[in-house]
Amino acid sequence: MGMGRPRAFDADAALDQAMEVFWRHGYEGATIAQLTEAMHINPPSLYAAFGSKEGLLKAALDRYTEKRDAWMEKVLGAPTAREVAERFLMEHADAQTDPANPPGCLLVQGGLACGTGSANVPFELAARRNHTEDQLRDRFVRAKADRDLGDGADPASLARYLSAVASGMCVMASSGATREALREIAAVSLKAFEEQSKGDA
Amino acid sequence: MGMGRPRAFDADAALDQAMEVFWRHGYEGATIAQLTEAMHINPPSLYAAFGSKEGLLKAALDRYTEKRDAWMEKVLGAPTAREVAERFLMEHADAQTDPANPPGCLLVQGGLACGTGSANVPFELAARRNHTEDQLRDRFVRAKADRDLGDGADPASLARYLSAVASGMCVMASSGATREALREIAAVSLKAFEEQSKGDA
DNA sequence: CCACATCTGTAGCGAGCACTACAGATCGAT
DNA sequence: ATCGATCTGTAGTGCTCGCTACAGATGTGG
Numbered sequence: 001m002g003m004g005r006p007r008a009f010d011a012d013a014a015l016d017q018a019m020e021v022f023w024r025h026g027y028e029g030a031t032i033a034q035l036t037e038a039m040h041i042n043p044p045s046l047y048a049a050f051g052s053k054e055g056l057l058k059a060a061l062d063r064y065t066e067k068r069d070a071w072m073e074k075v076l077g078a079p080t081a082r083e084v085a086e087r088f089l090m091e092h093a094d095a096q097t098d099p100a101n102p103p104g105c106l107l108v109q110g111g112l113a114c115g116t117g118s119a120n121v122p123f124e125l126a127a128r129r130n131h132t133e134d135q136l137r138d139r140f141v142r143a144k145a146d147r148d149l150g151d152g153a154d155p156a157s158l159a160r161y162l163s164a165v166a167s168g169m170c171v172m173a174s175s176g177a178t179r180e181a182l183r184e185i186a187a188v189s190l191k192a193f194e195e196q197s198k199g200d201a
Numbered sequence: 202m203g204m205g206r207p208r209a210f211d212a213d214a215a216l217d218q219a220m221e222v223f224w225r226h227g228y229e230g231a232t233i234a235q236l237t238e239a240m241h242i243n244p245p246s247l248y249a250a251f252g253s254k255e256g257l258l259k260a261a262l263d264r265y266t267e268k269r270d271a272w273m274e275k276v277l278g279a280p281t282a283r284e285v286a287e288r289f290l291m292e293h294a295d296a297q298t299d300p301a302n303p304p305g306c307l308l309v310q311g312g313l314a315c316g317t318g319s320a321n322v323p324f325e326l327a328a329r330r331n332h333t334e335d336q337l338r339d340r341f342v343r344a345k346a347d348r349d350l351g352d353g354a355d356p357a358s359l360a361r362y363l364s365a366v367a368s369g370m371c372v373m374a375s376s377g378a379t380r381e382a383l384r385e386i387a388a389v390s391l392k393a394f395e396e397q398s399k400g401d402a
Numbered sequence: 403c404c405a406c407a408t409c410t411g412t413a414g415c416g417a418g419c420a421c422t423a424c425a426g427a428t429c430g431a432t
Numbered sequence: 433a434t435c436g437a438t439c440t441g442t443a444g445t446g447c448t449c450g451c452t453a454c455a456g457a458t459g460t461g462g
Contacts, residue, residue, distance in 0.1 A: 003438075005437080006429060008440070028316070029312075029314055043421070043422080047420095109314040111230075112227070112313070113227035113230055113303075113310040113311075116226070126375075161385075161386050171309055171313060171371070175324075175331070184362075185365045188397050191393040195392040205407040205409065205459060209409070209458095232450085245409080246409070248451065249408085249409070
């Protein structure tokens with residue numbers, strides 16, 4: 001039995017293009033016509049490879065998360081909790097205003113509120129945002145065990161705070177905030193982190 | 202010449218219902234069928250009164266902004282910049298988790314990224330968010346003149362920071378963050394505000 | 403009471419949506 | 433060379449979308 005005609009496009013390259021469309025227009029705002037045009041394929045190829053529009057989003061999110069995890073590994077590798085926070089915020093400011101990508105972050109731009117037919121899309125995005133917050137929290141738990149964070153510091157609270165600021169920068173970036181504006185926000189946020197992280201029990 | 206048959210519904214009450222639908226499903230996720238059902242009117246009444254789906258959104262945003270301005274007046278009336286910041290953040294935490302409303306904030310849930318046919322919706326929302334930021338900045342400029350904020354404090358930077366945190370809390374609220382979680386974020390953020398606001402030139 | 407203006411409900415319009423049937427093309431296995 | 437399997441491009445499918453034509457209802461001014 002034969003193995004069939006081989007796929008004529010690179011799935012990862014196509015996913016990168018789809019990612020950009022979802023990023024710029026949101027899940028519901030992105031049409032199959034726009035997606036297929038950006039991916040340089042026709043609808044049947046899309047559906048054979050990814051099953052549905054939502055399947056394509058998940059595949060794009062998987063790819064996005066891959067890159068993000070590699071990036072987070074670098075951030076979490078900083079020697080101190082304070083430097084983790086600084087890298088996290090500053091690199092967020094830069095990434096969200098990188099002219100190579102649409103402004104903001106796919107996990108926020110993708111869609112916070114959706115129609116009844118796409119109700120699980122916001123959940124999917126939220127789960128991936130929470131993953132980043134969990135990574136930060138785990139890192140801060142370790143920092144506390146290492147006496148790098150004070151006894152009064154709450155790893156979950158600090159991680160949630162950083163996550164909130166990062167999401168807030170997303171919103172600002174999507175409405176045209178400059179890189180300098182986001183860096184300023186990051187710098188101010190860092191003050192709170194420093195204050196909060198030295199707290200005693 | 203007669204004045205015609207009078208309108209059989211209350212426009213403001215209908216706008217409150219429309220607001221909730223946009224808030225929960227976003228602009229693109231909200232359908233005319235859902236809107237008319239919530240407003241207890243039929244499509245021709247909607248279009249006679251508001252012109253289009255986008256016209257309805259703007260009317261709903263105007264009404265939202267009215268309430269928000271009344272609320273901001275109370276916030277900005279606090280005696281010191283620090284108390285302004287505290288009220289702003291804490292009341293945001295409460296408002297975004299008020300069970301009487303959908304979670305988050307309409308100005309963020311409404312849609313950060315939209316399809317090509319609704320490209321100006323994100324602008325409309327961003328403009329209203331910026332208005333709040335401007336109000337904060339103006340208040341902090343006054344606080345600086347009153348020697349309530351240090352010479353080194355930057356009113357624009359502080360206002361942008363608070364605005365970013367508020368938007369970040371929106372994102373967290375929309376994915377199910379509790380009121381306590383948001384208050385914790387607000388409390389941590391306030392530390393940064395205090396640090397930054399006493400800065401000398 | 404009548405003419406006119408505006409609203410209301412029914413019913414449905416064209417357009418665009420996500421998605422797919424189908425036929426031809428291209429592979430591996432025999 | 434031929435077959436089965438899988439991909440590709442064309443050309444649609446049915447459905448839902450935002451929106452509206454129309455006729456009847458309900459008000460005011462003369």
